[in-house]
Structure formats: C-alpha cells, structure tokens
Amino acid sequence: MHRRRLRIALLTLPALVASVLTVPAPVGADPSASTAAAESGRSPLETQESVRLVRIQLTGADMLDKVAAAGFDLEHGLRRVPNGIEGEAVVTAAQTAELQAMGVTILGDNEGFAWSEEADGGIQAFRTQADQPHSHEATVRVVRADWFTTKGQGFLYVEARTTEGQQADPIVTMQLENDSGRRTPFGFARTMSRFVDSGQYMFHRNLFKLDARPNQIRVTSSTGGVATGDVSDWLEDAPPPLTENRGYKSDFVDGYRNPQQLYSRAKEIARQYPDIAEIVYLPNQTNGYQRKAQATIGGTGPSAVVVSSAAWGHEGGNDITVEFVQRPEANLPLSVEVAGKAIRVLLAKDASAGVASTATEVAAALEAQSQGLIDRAHPYRTNAGTGIVAPTSGPVALTDFLDQKRVGAPEGEVPRGPVTIPVLRIGKHRDGRNPGVLIQAQDHAREWVPATTSLESAERLVHNYKTDKETKKIVEGTDVFFILSNNPDGANYSFYNFASQRRNMTNHCPDENADPARRNSWGVDLNRNYRVGSGHDGYSGASTSCVSDTYQGPEELSEPESKNIIWLVEKYSNIKFMMSVHSNGGQLFWQPGAYIADGRITTPRPPLGDEAFYWQSAGRILSQVKAHRETVVTPENVGGSSDVLYSSAGNVREDLYHTYGIYAFGWEVGGSVYNPATGDWQGGSFQPVWEGDPNLVSGHAETMEYANGIMEMFRVAADWGKDKKDPTSKLVPGGGKYSQPVDVRFETNEPATIYYTTDGSRPTLQSPRYEATEFREPGEVFHVTETTTFHWFSVDAAGNIEQNYDPTKNDRRDNYRKATITIRTK
Secondary structure: OOOOEOOOOOOOOOOOOOOOOOOOOOOOOOOOOOHHHHHHOOOHHHOOOOOEEEEEEEOOHHHHHHHHHOOOEEOOOOEEEOOEEEEEEEEOHHHHHHHHHOOOEEEOOOOOOOOOOOOOOOOOOOOOOOOOOOHHHOOEEEEEEEEEEEOOEEEEEEEEEEOOOOOEOOEOOEEEEEOOOOOOOOEEEEEOEEEEEOOEEEEEEEEEEEOOOOOEEEEEEOOOOEEEEEOEEOOOOOOOOHHHOOOOOOOOOOOOOOHHHHHHHHHHHHHHOOOOEEEEEOOOOOOOOOOEEEEEEOOOOOOOEEEEEEEEHHHOHHHOEEEEEOOOOOOEOOEEEEEOOEEEEEOOEOOOOOEOOEHHHHHHHHHHHOOOOEEEEEEOOOOOOOOEOOOOOOOEEOEOOOOOOOOOOOOOOOOOOOOOOEEEEEOOOOOOOOOEEEEEEOOOOOOOHHHHHHHHHHHHHHHHOOOOHHHHHHHHHOEEEEEOOOOHHHHHHHHHOOOOOOOOOOOOOOHHHOOHHHHHHOOOOHHHOOOOOOHHHOOOOOEOOOOOOOEOOOOOOOOHHHHHHHHHHHHOOOEEEEEEEEEEEEEEEEOOOOEEOOOOEEOOOOOHHHHHHHHHHHHHHHHHHHHHHOOOOOHHHEEEHHHHOOOOOOOHHHHHHHHHOOEEEEEEEEOOEEEOOOOEEEOOOOOOOOOOOOOOOOHHHHHHHHHHHHHHHHHHHHHHHHOOOOOOEEEEOOOEEEOOOEEEEEEEOOOEEEEEEOOOOOOOOOOOEOOEOOOOOOEOOEEEOOOEEEEEEEEEOOOEEHHHOOOOOOOOOOOOEEEEEEEOOO
8 A cells, every 4th residue: 555655844934923123233343453453454363452262141132132243253152041141252352341331241260150060958948739730730840851971970951841930020949859769759959040031931950960860850849839750861872883883984084174175075085986976066156265455545534445456356456556646736636547557546636735635535536537446445434534535655555365374274275266066965876766964064164173074974974885784774775965165265264364254255245344354254144144034034143234243144045155055955855854064062953943032932843743853863863972982962952943042043944944844953063071080061162173182172073973973864864764654643541531621642652743633623734733832842731621532643754644644635534543532521
C-alpha cells in the first residue's frame, strides 16, 4: 500500500500586527577617535587611541537595540541574565563614556551575574498548597530539570514557571529543592532567578553544581504553588563519535583559512572526488573586496570636504590626488583643473583676495568638473558645509585603505572585485532523491571557527566514504551543500584590515556616514537581511542605521549573499535541513528567532511536533560535541533563539523554515568551557588561539568538536530520509467513563504534530493543532467537564501520517484516531 507522507509547508508570515511602525534608528556613534583620525580616514582601531573589550550589562532587549543601532560593536557573547542582558563591546574610552550615558552598566572583572553554587535556604516563609490541584489548575509547573556532567563535575539545570510570574508587586519568588537520589528527602533549598524579557515574564531558572545526581526536584512559589518533577539526563551516555571508529580519518584542518583558501580547497575536493562531489556556483556575485578611494580634506568641521573616487581604488582611484589651490589675485571664480589623475581645485577669491569657496561649493565643483574622476563629494557628516575651505599644503592622495596587512594574517594578495561563491556539494546521489542539508558558514566575517568547522566536516565525508560504513551511509543517503564562507568580502576585510568586521563590505550609507573614518562601520548584517520577521516589519534586533553592526540593509534581500541562499533552496527543493554556523556564544537554536518588543510578540512558534524534533535533534548533535572533550552546551542555551538569546529580526533560519518548511538551525559554536582547574566557566572569542590548553578555548578544539556535531546532523537527515514508519499517538488517560471532570492530554511515540477536533467532524490539516502549554513546555492539558469525543491524527517530522490516514480526502474509511470521554452526571 502507498504510505501517506506529508511535509507541512509553512507560508511566509502574514502581518501579525495591523500597524507596526518602523522608526528610523539614530545615526551611529562616531567611531573616529580624534580629529587626526577623521582627517586621515583611519578608524579608532588604527589610531593611537586604543580600543578594548569591555563587559556590559543592558536592561533588556530594548536597550540592546538602542546600543546596536547607535553603531556599537556588540560581541556575540551575549547572555540573558535575570536583570537584563550581559555581553561585551569593543569600544574606545570615549565610547565607554557614551555607553554609560545611554544607561549601560560597565562591569568590572568580577562583576556581573553568576549562578550561586551554594544553597541559600530559599524562601524563608511560604505557604504550601494543601490539596494537589488538577494539572490544568497548577500555578507552578516544572519546565525542565536536567542533569549533566562535564570534566568530572555534575550540574543541575532547572526551569520552572508560575502562572503568577508577571506579578510585579510583590514579585513572586520561587524556591528550588532537590533530593540526592531515589527515596532521599528534598533539601538544598535555594531561591531561583526570575527572568524577564521586554517586560514579559519568561520563567525562573537555576544552574548549580552538585556532586550526586538527584532523582527529583520540588519547586515552591511564594504564593503557595508547589510542583515536583523528575530529573532527566542531558547529553549523558552519548554513543561514541565517528572519530572513534577504527581507521576513521579526522583532524584535517590545521589553522584558520581565508575565503580564497576555503574556495580553493572546495574546488580541489570536487576535482579529487568527482564520483561524490561537485561545485555549484551561486549566481549573484558579491560586491567584492574593494572600496572607492577617499580622503577627508580640511579637518572635521564645516570647512571639511569628503571626496570619493568614481573608480574603485585598485582600478585607478588610488592614483587620484586632490589639491585645494590658493591664487594671489582677487575676484576669481571657483574652478577645477584636471591633468591625468591630478585634480586641482582653484579656490574662489573675493574682492579683498580672500579665499571665498565654501565646502558645499567645492564639493559641487568636484562632482561637476573632475572629468568623471570624482563621483561623490560632500561636506563632512552633518555639517552644512558653510565654512570657507582652506588651501592644502599640496596634493592629497586618495586611497581605498585596503593596502594594509594585519600581523598574522595568511599570506597572499587578496583578489579585488566581485566574487562568485562556490558551493561544495557532496553526495553519491545528487539528483534530488535524498534529503539535502545546507551548511552555511561565516555570514559574519569575524567568525573564523565556523568556516574551519565546516571544512573539517567536508574533509571527513570525502576521506572516509570508502572506508567507514557510517560515513558511507551519510554520503549515500544525503545531499550536502557546503557554503564555507558566505561573506568572502567581509571575511577578507576581517583577516587583512579590521579583525572585528561583522558585515559585508557594501556601503549603503548616505553622505553623513560616508567618510572614510567610518569605513569599519559600513556593510549589511547578512543575517538581518531576510524576509520573515524582519526589521522592516517592525521586529526587534535589526537596525535601520547603516553604521550599526546589525544593519538590515535598505530592503529585504538587498544583498547578493542573501539572494543566493534563496536561489539555492528554491533550485534544490530537496534541501530539508539547514545549519547556519556562527560563533562564539555556545548556543543551538531555531524558531522563533524574532519578536516585536512591545508585548514580546514572537514570530509563530513551530508546531509542538517540530519543536520536539528540534529538541531531539539537538540532543543528538550536542552529544557528539560533548564526546570530543566533554564540552557541554547547556539546556539554557538551546531552543528558540528569541527565548534563549535575543530577537534577531530578518534572520535566515526564520525565512527558510516558514517559507520553505526547512528545518533550519542556528549554531553559535564556541562559548563557555568548564575549566576544572578553576571551577569556572570560561568564555570564548571569535578568533581564539588555534592551539591551546585542551581544557580551555582554542580554535582547533572547537573545530574538531563542532565538526562532530555537524556529522551527527548529517545522520539526523539521513535517518529522516529513511523514515517510512507512521507515528502513533494516544489520549491520556484515554477514552472511558469518568464520574467527574478529567484532565487529558495527547502523547506520541516520537516527535509528531497532532490535529484534532471535538465537534464530531473529520480532522484535517485545517483542524486545531495540539499546542504546548507554554513555550519550552510539553503539550496542553484539556479539562473535560462534559462528554466529549476526540478525533485526531498525528504527522511525524518526516511527514508520515498515523495509520496512513489521508487528511486531504473525504473518503469513507475515516481511519483517524477516536476516543470518547464520558462524564457521568448524577
């Protein structure tokens, strides 16, 4: 019999709010460190005023948006803490003062939120609830309680929620207790931390050390609610990674790779292994590692003029000179002379032989009379240009500032001009029959480990295909697409010019932000440039300021790099999985990825079945990461990205999931590593030292452990492609006769979405969907007070429908599930 399989496609989001206004963000903070810096065109990172990495505390998502929109470089090491968000910023001393003026707290070395490692006695006085309520009436619910070990140390992570958590006066507190194993008493009372985001209560949670694995926890609220929950294992007892298979080859990448090296190796792999690999070229070329030649002449005041060449710097712009010339006579008009690439601006003179040309007039003359050498000239930033221009002491050379080489960068000249990005496609059957997996690395230029992690994964596939049976299953059961660097222009800029570059190199800035001292602040954040839940639709986490690190671009899909991703998934419709690899936060997440801050209105959450499939897949992936050196991505850092991190409007994951039904993950590799020597969690960086202490952060260790995780994602996809087995589901406690109202819920044997009716009608894909009680929680509970008949069917993540039921046809078989709850009345 033909087995009914269905993958439920999700459509691009409709407007969730009738009228959401996007207010233009403030112009970015001036990153120039001094007048000298502005005149030379150098950024503060290249002047004598040094920058430093400071730890900051923000009151919440609103302040995060404000700081990012002001142009500050916020590191990815952000984490949600009870009283807001903590993170890091790359700033000068002047910018530090500006942050403080915005209300940002600068944290000292030993300041900031830290989980308490000792029991504090919990709530000193609380009233317990005498009678156990129905589950639908419970005011306290245990969301999760997870035990894990790392480097010989045990940890317990707990999330719990109270229905009264939004109450602000007085704030509801929660007490957590745990036992020490089966049949031991509860103890170790501690007060849980309350988390709020954008003014909305999320949950209470704790992470703390324990030497013995508990069996149960008990959570009590200050208003009397009590709940107990079983402790689960998180990433414990993982199967051995592929690297432990006999003869398995790994550890191919021995250092960081620039885009040219990544692309060269991808093409070589395709040449060496033509039976299982090929190159697919993306159609939209990038802007290129290139800039117009520029100079700011005359300081930074009302007399300054910013000049930009028409040609790219390497194509002749760098040969241009501009000189402002004073002549001895009186009553002379402003004019421009051009000899080859030398431009002389003959300044106007008044009746007393004084210079009479304003900055605005000189800029206009350059644009009109430079014989096409200058296509952009304007007063400096927001100045009106009314100041009188001073003569220069000689010709001023224009430059694109791309001739610098940072110490330690890979050798070799960076090619200029637009780039065609190659995609390395690996699979024995590259004809659409197998599920496709897209691995996209380095959307953000400064994140170097994602590229090496992705390359290491590709190397493992081709080198082990003929000798390792598990790898053979992957290559013959999936169709893998590697984009080793989705932002080659920005990555080159990060390697050779400005290590902290995040965005691409396209300059969309108007005149007030187009002078060369702001060149390190240009570009579009590619992971804010997509169409679903975008900043253009009023979602938080993307900026309209062209000098913000989260600049969303002038419109959705404005950038060739983001257009390429959409082209790829539309051309290869077998792509069903996607991993956007980033660093360095140590998170694994999915949808929802964005919300409207006012009311914290998220994009639609995945159905409960998809959410469960994400969690199941995450457990498999992260278990393989842990298997390398016991690095644990903790449960608090797994889930919907807007829940565990922050809102990121217009991200690629949201678009691919909601528009194309692709299971789209975001991965922040790196992050905190537990150091048993100090007993602390130590954070990472975008470009950690390649080799280092095996217990600490290093690029090499991160590359190997997270490549383990990517290999497991391939196995998840291969299993998904082979899954032809229908899910099963049941109503608990089930149909029957009851003497009083009863609470019931659905359970499934695997991640599956349930569609149901209670009005006697036939369930379809338009029927109500069984939802979670609350985000990050299990399914809802139905309080049945009168006789009710449930009709339902379940659909698993691979599209298999329970009992081979066809919800699209109204046939007579009606082989959906049925159960009747009969409530006897006296």
